[in-house]
Amino acid sequence: MYVMNMNNITWHHMSVTKQNRHQLNGHKSCVLWFTGLSGSGKSSLANAVDYALFQKKCRSYVLDGDNIRHGLNNDLSFGDGDRKENIRRIGEVSKLFVDSGIIVSTAFISPFRNDRQLVRNMFDSSEFIEIFVDCPIRVCEKRDPKGLYKKARSGVIPNFTGITSPYEKPENPEIIIETNQLTIEQSVQQVLNYLKEKQIL
Ligand SMILES: Nc1ncnc2c1ncn2[C@@H]1O[C@H](COP(=O)(O)OS(=O)(=O)O)[C@@H](OP(=O)(O)O)[C@H]1O
Ligand SMILES: Nc1ncnc2c1ncn2[C@@H]1O[C@H](COP(=O)(O)OP(=O)(O)O)[C@@H](O)[C@H]1O
Numbered sequence: 001m002y003v004m005n006m007n008n009i010t011w012h013h014m015s016v017t018k019q020n021r022h023q024l025n026g027h028k029s030c031v032l033w034f035t036g037l038s039g040s041g042k043s044s045l046a047n048a049v050d051y052a053l054f055q056k057k058c059r060s061y062v063l064d065g066d067n068i069r070h071g072l073n074n075d076l077s078f079g080d081g082d083r084k085e086n087i088r089r090i091g092e093v094s095k096l097f098v099d100s101g102i103i104v105s106t107a108f109i110s111p112f113r114n115d116r117q118l119v120r121n122m123f124d125s126s127e128f129i130e131i132f133v134d135c136p137i138r139v140c141e142k143r144d145p146k147g148l149y150k151k152a153r154s155g156v157i158p159n160f161t162g163i164t165s166p167y168e169k170p171e172n173p174e175i176i177i178e179t180n181q182l183t184i185e186q187s188v189q190q191v192l193n194y195l196k197e198k199q200i201l
Contacts, residue, residue: 021101025059028200031094031123032105032191035116035170036133037162038148039140041179041187042107045133048188050105058201060103063090068108078159084115091119098127103200109161113168126198131191132173137162139180 005011022028032049034042046062053060065086069076073089076082087110097104110116120128140162141149152160159165175194177187195201 018099018101025101027058027103028126029059029098029101029103030127030129030195030200031098032103032129032131033094033110033116033119034105034107034131034133035110035173036135037137037140037167038109038160039143039145040133040135041177041184042109042133044184045131045177045179045187045191046105046107048184049191052188052192053103056201058103059101060105061097063093063097063104063106063108065108078165080112080165083109083111087112087115087119091122094119095122098123103195109167111161111165111167113171116170126200129175129194130170130173131175131177132170133179134169134176135179 018029032046034046036042043064043066046064050060050062068090069086072093073086076086087108090106090108094104094106110119116130120130122128144150148157148160149163151157152163161167175191177190179187182190192201
């Protein structure tokens with residue numbers, strides 16, 4: 001079946017559906033959208049959740065801010081407009097992953113509520129799982145795993161989230177993980193419990 005839009009671009013409907021892929025994989029697909037300050041634990045958690053899913057023989061993958069900015073998004077800066085475009089592109093890429101039957105974990109600061117909402121709107125309601133990686137900035141700054149807070153405080157890095165650029169906390173995330181209170185293992189379990197409860201696994 002073809003659907004033509006006003007730009008003469010045609011959407012091709014494929015024979016293998018997302019549901020077919022879910023059946024083959026034995027689980028549903030979704031996006032686990034980790035959002036939080038630099039150093040809050042997004043990458044560590046996305047990686048640990050992905051590892052746990054892999055051990056369970058699930059089809060999963062991680063899209064990580066630092067890594068994606070080396071390739072696909074290496075033309076983007078940390079100004080507000082480029083952050084918006086960064087998140088829009090990752091939303092679209094995540095949609096492809098979800099369509100392909102994969103559980104995709106994304107680890108981007110994604111500081112703006114509107115941009116996260118824009119991505120949420122790309123998905124069915126059960127497919128977008130916003131995970132607020134909640135950690136006080138003083139703890140993130142103390143962790144400073146890449147030495148970026150130190151550079152930001154000394155003025156070497158402009159527009160640094162939480163210091164010279166805003167972070168808008170999620171108002172209604174599906175999951176909140178307080179990484180200052182939990183171990184990585186406990187945090188992973190919290191995500192897996194949610195996926196089981198919602199019958200994604
Ligand atoms: N100015 C500024 N502000 C915030 N972060 C900065 C900045 N410059 C470089 N970095 C490094 O880039 C990583 C964040 O990239 P993201 O793509 O996740 O950012 S965003 O979602 O577009 O806001 C971020 O990774 P994480 O520390 O893993 O969050 C930093 O390592
Ligand atoms: N419960 C936790 N969850 C995630 N990270 C934690 C936790 N407790 C301590 N950490 C540590 O905090 C740091 C977070 O760094 P990282 O995962 O790179 O954060 P981000 O991707 O948000 O910048 C790591 O050194 C990690 O070991």
